[in-house]
Amino acid sequence: MIRALVVDDSAVLRRLISNVLASDPEIEVVGTAVDGLDAIEKADVLRPDVMTLDVEMPRLDGLGAVKEISSRHPRLPVIMFSTLTEKGASATLQALSNGASDYVAKPTGATSFADALDIVRDELLPRVKALVAARRIVAAAPPRTVTPVKVTTTPEVLVIACSTGGPDALSTVLAELPSSFALPVLVTQHMPPVFTTQFATRLDRVSPLQVREAADGDVVRRGEVLLAPGDFHLRLSRSAGVVRATLDQGPRENFCRPAADPLLRSAAQVYGAGVLCLVLTGMGSDGLEGARVVVDRGGRVVVQDAATSVVWGMPGAVSNAGLAHEVLPLPAIAPRLAALIGAVAIG
Template identity: 75%
Template sequence: MIRVLVVDDSAVLRRLITTVLAADPDIEVVGTAVDGLEAIEKVDELAPDAVTLDVEMPRLDGIGAVEVIHRNHPRLPVVMFSTLTERGAAATLQALSNGASDYVAKPTGAGNVGESMARVREDLVPRLKALVGARRMVAAVPVVRRAAPRAAAPPQVLVVACSTGGPDALSRVLAALPAAFPLPVLVTQHMPPVFTTQFAQRLDRVSPLEVREAADGDQPRPGLVLIAPGDHHLTLVRRGASVRAQLDQGPRENFCRPAADPLFRSAAGVHGPGVLGLVLTGMGQDALEGARAVVDAGGRVVVQDEATSVVWGMPGAVAGAGLAHEVLPLDRIAGALTGLAGRALTPAP
């Protein structure tokens, strides 16, 4: 059983979330709290396996509460409930920086109770199971490192995939890359609209590279990081002598839009063996088929290891399929990328 503490100052939402979670045979709601201070006390008292935490609450909000909870219980998964607004996005991104594991959209109340319950069930339950499962799992996926291509081409582009735990992981990687990093960088992080705009702005403040949300027709270049906008796939296309970013609202892949598979596939189609792929922490298997396309084209793939991933779903799927050339802890990834990208500074022999 997954023991969950539900924290929200709204009695209606506490009841709705509790009802949804209690209906799942694998989940037990062990308690509720109405604000951040009570949440901190209940975590110590009840020792739950996971916490759902509202962002805006009296006395102590979710941003402050998750910082204390994460400091006292660093491996305890905390899922934030957020409104899909600029204010909600800013608060949620701060909560993720303070140690929250993931977030889900708060029901708006625009639909009926049944629709709200269905949304919470679809969005929250899989996250709780993945996060708690990752915390309990012990080295279940065998890692098969792929041999480097014999005649590897110099890399021309870095494409990145991330989801659950990705905001913090990506922030650390980009902050550690040098200002002279010689490759254009394109990123798919599973996020809704509004969130990706603010996410790009936050990354721009911590990275020596320029980071911004991608626009249709952007020309990737060294020193620039383009983030896929929420609800749009980001891909690469060749237009004459130049390569451009392209946005579209094609079908969801792996239940996601943006999804990483379209980005990786398109990069392999445009740059062939010149693609360097990176798969960071995330739930599900998005980027698996994209990584396969990169490897089939002669490119290289680096993934984050299990020990430093919040959820080893996406990188684990790639590693388990034997498509990863390197499986590295988070703090070694920027250095490895810089070393691999350094080959772009000199022509291939």
């Protein structure tokens, strides 16, 4: 059984979240808390496997609580509950920096309690199970890697895919790339509108490269990072020798929009063997089929390893399919990317 602790100052939301969790036969709600101080005390006593945590609460809010809880219980997954507003996005991104594992949006658009239950159930249960399963893995199976044909094409573009745990991992990679990194960088991070705008601003502050949210028609330039905006797929197209970003609200892929597969496929079509693909931590398998196209076109794929991933879903799917040329711990990724850019012959 997965033991869950629910933390929210709203009695209605505590009941809603508890009902959603208790509806799954694999999950037991072992307690509830009404604010951050109560959450810290009950986490110490109850030792849950997962915690849901509100952002705005009296006495001690979610930002302060998650920082203390992650210090005391570093392997406890904490899922933030946030509003889809600028204030909610900013607080949630800060909570992720403070140690939270993921977040779920509050069902503000629900028309009934039953509707709200369905919305939260669809978003929360997969995250709870994936995060707890990741923490319970003692030793990951040795990753499969392809034995690539020697690559003699200098990389022309870096495309990055990430989801759960991605904000922290992506921040680490982009902060450590050198200012001389001479490739355009395109990123798909599973994230809703408003959140991506705030996230791009945060990344721009920590990275020596210029980072911004992509706009339809943006010219893709070296040394610049374009982030897919929430609810839009980001793709690449080339016309008259100029590569541009295109945005669309086509069907969701892997239940996501933005999804990584459209970006990876289009990059492979535009740049061929010049694609350098990085798949970071994330739940699910988005990026798998896109990575397959990248490899088929002669590009190179690097994935984050299981030990440093919050959830080894996306990178694990690529690795287990034999599509990863390299499987690296997070601290080694930026130096390796920089080294690959300086090499003409790779492999």
